Amino acid sequence: MSIMIVDDNPVNLIVIEKILKSAGYSNMHRASSAMELFDMLKIDNPSSSDLQIDLILMDLMMPEIDGIEACKKLQQIEELKDIPIIIITAMGDSIKLAEALEAGAIDYVTKPINKIELVARIKSALRLKYEKDWHKENDKRIRSELQLAKNVQSSVLSLPIETEKIRIEAYYNPSYELAGDLYNWYPIDEDRYGVMLLDIMGHGISSSLVCMFISSVLRDTITKFVTPELVIAELNRYMNRLHNDQNHLNYYFTAIYMLVDTKNKTIDYVNAGHPPGFLMNDSGKAIPLANGTCAVGFFEEMDIKPGRITYTGKSRILLYTDGLLEEIEEAETELPTRLITAVQQKGDMGLHAVVDELLDEEVQNNHMDDICLIWIDIP
Numbered sequence: 001m002s003i004m005i006v007d008d009n010p011v012n013l014i015v016i017e018k019i020l021k022s023a024g025y026s027n028m029h030r031a032s033s034a035m036e037l038f039d040m041l042k043i044d045n046p047s048s049s050d051l052q053i054d055l056i057l058m059d060l061m062m063p064e065i066d067g068i069e070a071c072k073k074l075q076q077i078e079e080l081k082d083i084p085i086i087i088i089t090a091m092g093d094s095i096k097l098a099e100a101l102e103a104g105a106i107d108y109v110t111k112p113i114n115k116i117e118l119v120a121r122i123k124s125a126l127r128l129k130y131e132k133d134w135h136k137e138n139d140k141r142i143r144s145e146l147q148l149a150k151n152v153q154s155s156v157l158s159l160p161i162e163t164e165k166i167r168i169e170a171y172y173n174p175s176y177e178l179a180g181d182l183y184n185w186y187p188i189d190e191d192r193y194g195v196m197l198l199d200i201m202g203h204g205i206s207s208s209l210v211c212m213f214i215s216s217v218l219r220d221t222i223t224k225f226v227t228p229e230l231v232i233a234e235l236n237r238y239m240n241r242l243h244n245d246q247n248h249l250n251y252y253f254t255a256i257y258m259l260v261d262t263k264n265k266t267i268d269y270v271n272a273g274h275p276p277g278f279l280m281n282d283s284g285k286a287i288p289l290a291n292g293t294c295a296v297g298f299f300e301e302m303d304i305k306p307g308r309i310t311y312t313g314k315s316r317i318l319l320y321t322d323g324l325l326e327e328i329e330e331a332e333t334e335l336p337t338r339l340i341t342a343v344q345q346k347g348d349m350g351l352h353a354v355v356d357e358l359l360d361e362e363v364q365n366n367h368m369d370d371i372c373l374i375w376i377d378i379p
Contacts, residue, residue, distance in 0.1 A: 001025065001027065001054045001055065001126055002028075002029065002051075002052055002053050002054050002055075003020060003025055003027065003028050003029070003054065003055045003056075003057065003122070003300060004028075004029045004030070004031065004037065004040075004053045004055070004056045004057070004068075005017065005020075005028060005029070005030045005057045005143060005287040006030075006032075006033070006036075006037050006056060006057065006058045006059060006062070006070070006075065007030075007032070007055050007057075007058075007059040007064060007088070007138070008032050008033055008059065009059070010265070012059065012088075012111075012181040013030050013032075015113065016057060016088075016118075017030070017166075018360075019041045019113065019115050019118055019119070019358045020122075021121075022115075023064060023115075023119045025122075028049045029051070029053070029068070031064055032062065032071035033063065033064060033065070034058075034062060034065035034066070034067075034069070035064060035065060035068065036225070037058075038058075038070075041053070043073070043074075043077060043080070043369075046077060046079040046080055047079060048106060053083055054083070054084075054126060054131065055083065055084050055085075055086070055122065055125055055126055055127055056074075056083055056084070056085045056086070057086050057088055057103070058070060058071070058085055058086070058087055058088065058282065058285065058363060059087075059088050059123075060087050060088065060089035060097075060100060060222075061089065061090075061098065062261070064326075067087050067089075067100055068096070068099050068100050068103045069103075069170065071085055071100060071103035071104040071105050072104065074104060075103065075104040075160075076347070081104070081362065082129075082132055082133075082136075083129075083365065084106045084125040084128060084129050084173075085104060085106060086106065086107045086108060086109060086122070086125055086246075086316065087104045087105045087107070087108040087109070087111075087123055088108070088109050088110075088111065088113065089099075089108060089110060089111065089135070090110065092373075098294045100369065106125060106128070107121050107124070107125060109121055117312075120270065120316055123355075124270070133199075134195075136198045140212075145207075147189070147198050149205075149208065153179065153208055153211065153212060155168070156182075156184070156212070157172065157182070157183060157184065157187045158170075158184045158186075160352065161185065161193075163319055164379070165262040165375065165378070165379070166193055166260065166262055166375070166377070166378055166379075167189070167215050167376070167377040168185050168195065168375070168376050168377075169351055169374075169375050169379040170183050170351075170373065170374045171351055171352065171355050171371070171372070171373040171375070172370075172372050172373065173283075173314060173367070173370070173372075174370045174371075175323070175368060175369055175370050175371075176208050176339070179207075179208065179370045180199060180200035180201070180207035180208065180210075180211055180212050180253075180370060181194065181196075181197075181198070181199050181211075181321050181323070181372040182196075182197075182198050182200070182214065182215055182218075183197045183200075183319075183372060183374055184215070184218055184222075185217070186219060186222050186223060188222075188223065188226055188259070189268035190207075191263035192226075192259060192260065192263075193259070193260045193262075193317070194222040194223070194231070194257070194258075194259055194260075195257070195258050195259075195260060195376065196218060196224065196231075196255065196256075196257045196322060197255065197256050197257075197272065197274070197277075197319045197320075197321065197328070197374050198214065198253045198254065198255035198256075198274075198296075199253055199254050199255070199321045199322065199370070199372075199374065200214075200253045201251060201252050201253060206251075210242065210251050210253070213238070213242070213331045214238065214253070216240075217226050217235075217238055218235075218286050221234045221235060221238075222257075223232070227268065227306075228257050228258065228269050229270055229272035230269050230305045231257050231270075231300065231304060232255065232272055232292075232293065232304055233255060233304060234269045235255070235282075235296050236296045236297060236299075236300075236302050239251060239252065239253070239296055239297030240300055240315045241295065241312060242297070245295075250269065250297065250298075251297055252295045252296060252297030252298050252304070253272075253295060253296050253297060254272055254273040254274040254275075254295045254296070254298055254322075255271075255272045255273075255274055255295075255305070256268055256269065256270070256271045256272065256274040256277055256289060256292075256319055257269065257272075258270075258289070258317075258319075260376065260378070262309040262315075262378060263337060265290075265309075265310055265311050265312060266308055266309070266310050266311075267279065267305060267308065267309045267311065268304065268307070268308050269289050269291070269292075269307050269308075269309075270291070270292045270304055270305075271289055271290055271291060271292030271293075271307070272292050272293050272294065272295055272296050272302075272308050272309070273292070273294050273296075274292075274295075274321075275321065275322055275325055275332045275333075275336075276288040276289055276290040276321065276333070276334075276335060277289045277313060277317065277318055277319035277374075278313055278317070278318055278335055278340070278351070279316070279317050280308055280315065280316045280317075280318070280340070280343060280347075281311060281312075281313065281314075281315050282313040282314045282315065284344050286335055286340045287309055287321075289307065289309070290307070291306060291307030292303050292305060292306070292307065293305060311378065312379060313314070314377075315378045316343065316347065316375070316376065316377050316378070316379065317374075317375075317376035317378070318343060318373065318374070318375060319370075319373070319374040319376075320336075320339070320372065320373045320374070321371065321372045321373075322369065323367065323368075323369030323370045323371040323372065324336075324339070324367055324371050324372070324373055325355075326357075326367075326368065327359055327363050327369075327371065328358050328359070338358060339354075339358065341359040342354045342358050345357070351373070354373075354375075355373065358370070
């Protein structure tokens with residue numbers, strides 16, 4: 001452990017050094033003023049300094065910059081603000097001591113220095129420093145692992161697809177490192193496409209793990225069962241495998257799955273407790289995709305009521321999660337009038353023009369829930 005002693009009195013420096021040496025501390029540095037301390041720490045660029053300090057013992061009354069101002073300065077430097085500071089003072093002024101503690105010092109010792117008291121306070125401060133450093137390193141490791149998990153999670157999302165028969169893309173803006181929204185689309189054959197959008201309960205690690213579990217079985221489920229009622233029923237079977245009666249853990253997700261048939265011009269779908277998406281035909285009328293069932297994972301058996309929409313001419317389908325509705329203040333059970341208006345006015349300019357019309361930059365950078373919007377154009 002490395003300890004820095006800051007005092008303008010040479011006698012005090014010597015006394016404190018002797019106390020520390022007798023207590024077994026050998027790695028010590030000294031500074032005769034706050035300015036000298038700042039120079040040694042290279043306060044303008046701390047990362048360039050080779051000096052690593054674990055604790056600062058600082059005199060309260062010093063010329064030019066006193067201990068209080070020095071504490072305030074160090075607290076403003078990200079790389080230095082976590083170094084514990086113990087104030088050493090001959091003053092009995094409780095107001096000054098309170099100012100020092102408010103400025104960033106964690107403890108104080110009064111002069112004349114009591115050896116036992118000083119060593120005890122140093123040990124306590126170093127122990128806290130060790131624990132804080134451990135938590136910082138652990139947080140850094142967790143953040144690194146979360147970033148890796150985020151990259152893995154993002155890799156399973158479908159890429160935009162554009163053919164002569166259909167164009168599918170998505171706007172996806174998660175609110176956390178790990179999100180609970182998932183979308184995928186798969187070509188079933190040359191005319192049919194399966195499109196899934198789902199929203200796992202909750203946020204963070206638990207929801208993302210469920211999300212990854214579902215993504216691992218989604219492709220095989222859609223390509224094998226194809227029709228919406230069978231796909232939703234099969235996903236419900238998988239979700240029931242996650243239930244743990246002993247711990248009362250029940251996972252579920254809302255979803256909307258559709259089978260777009262560009263040859264027969266039909267859209268078969270099931271809405272499982274999800275906000276109703278809609279099809280907008282070339283006349284600008286929005287037709288809701290509301291038929292379906294409860295959320296997936298609630299019950300072992302589901303009463304599924306599929307819906308079918310036929311279309312002619314140019315059509316556009318919008319699917320979305322409740323995070324979008326929360327930001328534009330629309331009810332989850334009704335067609336979102338603001339979204340419909342934005343599509344009518346900005347639809348020819350594309351997906352991102354519609355998003356920019358609905359969500360300002362501040363909302364897109366700072367929002368409470370995952371935001372997902374799927375855009376399907378059928379020429």
